[in-house]
Amino acid sequence: MNEGEDIIICRCEEVSRNTIEDAIEQGCDTLDSIKRRTRAGMGLCQGRTCQRLIAGLLRNKTGKPLEELKPPNFRPPFRPISLGLLAQEGYRLRREDELRDGGK
Amino acid sequence: MGLRIKYHPILGEDLRKDMISIEVDGRAIPAYEGEPIAAALIASDIKTLRKTKRIGEPRSLFCARGVCTDCVMTVNGTPNIRTCITPVEKDMKIEKQEGLGNWGEEPK
Amino acid sequence: MKKSTDVVIIGGGIIGCAIAYFLSRQIKNVVLLERRGISAEASGANYGMIWVQTRQPGYDITVAKRSLELYPRLISEVFDIDIEYEEKGGMTVFLTELERKVAEVVLRLKKEQGIPIQLLDKNETKELEPALSEEITGSFYCPIDTQLNPMLTTIAFARAAQREGAMIYTETEVHSIKVNNQAVSSVVTNRGEIKTEVVINAAGSWSSQIGEMVGLKIPVYPNRLQSLVTEQTPRLLNRVIMGTQIPKHATFEEAMKGFSYTRDISEGQVSTEAPLYKGTLSDNSMMFLKPTISGNTVCGTVFEFAGHDRSTSYEGLSLIASMAVRAVPALKGVQAIRSWSNFDPYTIDGMPIEGETEIKGFILALGHGTAMSQGPALGETLTEFIVDGKPMPFAKQTSITRFSSLK
Numbered sequence: 001m002n003e004g005e006d007i008i009i010c011r012c013e014e015v016s017r018n019t020i021e022d023a024i025e026q027g028c029d030t031l032d033s034i035k036r037r038t039r040a041g042m043g044l045c046q047g048r049t050c051q052r053l054i055a056g057l058l059r060n061k062t063g064k065p066l067e068e069l070k071p072p073n074f075r076p077p078f079r080p081i082s083l084g085l086l087a088q089e090g091y092r093l094r095r096e097d098e099l100r101d102g103g104k
Numbered sequence: 105m106g107l108r109i110k111y112h113p114i115l116g117e118d119l120r121k122d123m124i125s126i127e128v129d130g131r132a133i134p135a136y137e138g139e140p141i142a143a144a145l146i147a148s149d150i151k152t153l154r155k156t157k158r159i160g161e162p163r164s165l166f167c168a169r170g171v172c173t174d175c176v177m178t179v180n181g182t183p184n185i186r187t188c189i190t191p192v193e194k195d196m197k198i199e200k201q202e203g204l205g206n207w208g209e210e211p212k
Numbered sequence: 213m214k215k216s217t218d219v220v221i222i223g224g225g226i227i228g229c230a231i232a233y234f235l236s237r238q239i240k241n242v243v244l245l246e247r248r249g250i251s252a253e254a255s256g257a258n259y260g261m262i263w264v265q266t267r268q269p270g271y272d273i274t275v276a277k278r279s280l281e282l283y284p285r286l287i288s289e290v291f292d293i294d295i296e297y298e299e300k301g302g303m304t305v306f307l308t309e310l311e312r313k314v315a316e317v318v319l320r321l322k323k324e325q326g327i328p329i330q331l332l333d334k335n336e337t338k339e340l341e342p343a344l345s346e347e348i349t350g351s352f353y354c355p356i357d358t359q360l361n362p363m364l365t366t367i368a369f370a371r372a373a374q375r376e377g378a379m380i381y382t383e384t385e386v387h388s389i390k391v392n393n394q395a396v397s398s399v400v401t402n403r404g405e406i407k408t409e410v411v412i413n414a415a416g417s418w419s420s421q422i423g424e425m426v427g428l429k430i431p432v433y434p435n436r437l438q439s440l441v442t443e444q445t446p447r448l449l450n451r452v453i454m455g456t457q458i459p460k461h462a463t464f465e466e467a468m469k470g471f472s473y474t475r476d477i478s479e480g481q482v483s484t485e486a487p488l489y490k491g492t493l494s495d496n497s498m499m500f501l502k503p504t505i506s507g508n509t510v511c512g513t514v515f516e517f518a519g520h521d522r523s524t525s526y527e528g529l530s531l532i533a534s535m536a537v538r539a540v541p542a543l544k545g546v547q548a549i550r551s552w553s554n555f556d557p558y559t560i561d562g563m564p565i566e567g568e569t570e571i572k573g574f575i576l577a578l579g580h581g582t583a584m585s586q587g588p589a590l591g592e593t594l595t596e597f598i599v600d601g602k603p604m605p606f607a608k609q610t611s612i613t614r615f616s617s618l619k
Contacts, residue, residue, distance in 0.1 A: 008161075011163075011166065011172065011174055012172075012173060013158075014156055014157070014158045014159055014161070027380075027382075028249075029382070029383070030249055030382075030383065032248070032249055032252060033249040033250070033252075033382065036249065036250075036251060036252070036256060036363055036367065037367060039506070042506075042508075042550075043173070043444075044173040044176070044184065044443055044444075044549060045171060045172050045173045046549060046550060048171045048172065049166070049167065049171065049172045073522070075524065075550055075551045075552070076524060076526075076529065076551050077529075077548055077549070077550075077551065080184075080443060080547035080548065080549050081547060081548055082544065082545055082546065082547050082548075083440070083442065083511070083533040083536055083537050083543045083544060083545075083546055083547070083548055084533075084537055084543075084544030084545060086440075086529060086530050086533035086548060087530060087533040087534040087536070087537045087538075087544070088530070088534075089526065089527070089530035089531075089534075090494075090530035090531040090532070090533055090534025090535070091534050093492070093493070093494045093527065093530070093531055093534075094494050094531070094534060096492075096494070097459070097492055097494045097495060098459075098461070157444070157507075182545060183445075184443055184547065204444050204445055204446050204507055205445075205446075206446075207445050207446055207448075207542070207545075207546075
């Protein structure tokens, strides 16, 4: 791979290698801070594709070993889930409360 | 049909016979019911599955296992469907997704 | 890391970064210490509302309006990144007839308080927001309310502070604060010790831990909020939408309370001990829907006291989804791809805690429940206080001494 060529690292948010390296040069020295500054890792795949590449860039630029590079917080949902499906439980909880209040 | 594997060293011979028709951007293409949508498209030489939001770059299969979301297309009106893991169904309408896609009034 | 400095600010959220910016324009040696990263906590996980319509008279409205004046200026003259500032107004939607009736009363109150608010009927509301459900009965609309990207705004302040000479150290945790004869003398961190005579405690919901380091009891508690983030779609909403979540069988008085944006805490908890909300999680939910420039819709929220437990729950996220889908039916087919939790710094009376303490040099700047719209104004007034000795406006209401009877 050519050294000077800019390539897309975060495919979902279309964040290039140069953008990420600029962020590192401006002080972003963790995976989390790079994500916040550049949006790399905020897309549809939530960093599954780019995170290890960014860790490599960070290691190359700062010398920090990979084991020290903590990933951003892990959060549900594990896979995308439609709000309509997720809402079913919410409706049930609300109905419970309404029955309780209505019976006051 | 050039890219379909007719004989696989482990899985053996492809014994599927009956093909159905699905619509891709208004064009009818043959597919096996139940196979991943992307497999049917690539077998018909449709490699560009979508264009990205910011720079309009064409995307195709990348991880091919439901993780990277590069292969998403609009299926039966719903955008962001991962075609590498979504099975073909009868009368499916598939559209190349431009950026975020078209979100109709009544989503599925 | 620096060995000595004039001011140490503890906390890299909007409060700390806004103060760092305004202060470093006047003072040479300002150091900001952040335990994780800039905007890694509440400042990076809220709805970015610079709203006036929900504010209480006095400090609250004054500070919100001042921040509204400051943002456009900061954007055109100071910030070097786009903070996604949008002047679209703000809307509180009603889903029942009761809310709409109560709104008529509340409307008069708010107008008297100097809030330029309009009461819209169902048609007017849907004209402004076509994606809203048929169940909507009306709304409050305040045309001067604005919204922004809170994470980028905090980062923008931090960058501006650095350009003015402030030193920002992230991944730097404060372990202790040395006090000599009731005066601050240094701050000890995981990266070394910094001599300083002024420490500004802007540590949000962790401010009480910082206070303990100097033997000060600070009654601020972590109020956990959860949020859901959707995949990117073409814009469904034009502006941030809020709900009132008044229970179906509420009385008129209970409904009025729903407009005061305060929550009931359990009996026996009205002290400086950690509070607990009354009722179920569903009772303590309130709808927020924030459309973003990137196309994701941020949906909120539920309120809980759970210490500093960062987890989100199926109960919480499903309640948030049900509120979102009820108000905007098109969201049914939109997928959630991420959840957030954050800790709002809660104080018993809803007012922040600002200003001097009995420890010389230890200054408080914490407890801001709507920090995005309080930070800029506080940066200004606290700088004038530290540099020129000018008393902070509303000092009596925000001073920590107001809690002395509760101890």
